[in-house]
Amino acid sequence: MVWWAVAWSARRSLSALVAWAFFLPLANPDLAARVTSTAIFGVLSAVNVIVVGLLNVAVRQVIAQEENLRILIKSSPTGIVVVDDDGRIKLVNSSTEKLFGYARTELLGRNVEELVPHGRTASHLSKRSSARRRGPRRFSAPPACR
Structure with a gap:
């Protein structure tokens, strides 16, 4: 817990504190588990957002194709x-x-x-x-x- 005290006493910014916490050797196994689970959560969240975005694009394309087909059939x-x-x-x-x-x-x-x-x-x-x-x-x- 010494690194927290050093970080706050030096009045580092939050981003510097986070970066420092990620790059320090992890002596505390609980901290290692928290960092690992946070990293996994972050990666999975990013993948989830990307997949949802791609699915939204695909659904919009299918809807547009269906509408084009309906217009083609109705105007034939x-x-x-x-x-x-x-x-x-x-x-x-x-x-x-x-x-x-x-x-x-x-x-x-x-x-x-x-x-x-x-x-x-x-x-x-x-x-x-x-x-x-x-x-x-x-x-x-x-x-x-x-």
Whole structure:
């Protein structure tokens, strides 16, 4: 405890006191444990702040991409219907409303097979279930167009 008395009697600044405490050889094991735990806490806190910041940036990017996709779908001149895994309609654009003659509120939540002509519902259902088993696919231009 002599170093505390020396530091206060010399009227050192708080930062000099902290620096001095960290760079002195640690004779007291309790002090060593406190310094070590404080250092670990500081490092983990800094890592936590960095991770939270990166996650916030990633979430903002995902939200912006989703909004861009919604704008693209809604402004498309082609009718687009987005469905979930159960075939429930989640999103339609205004071209779909004009094509089928239903308001958006009438279509949302309904089964997509209700929009398929009566003779083709079984075929559409089997194609949709095979596509669901296959998983998401990415489409690209044919080799001749690349």
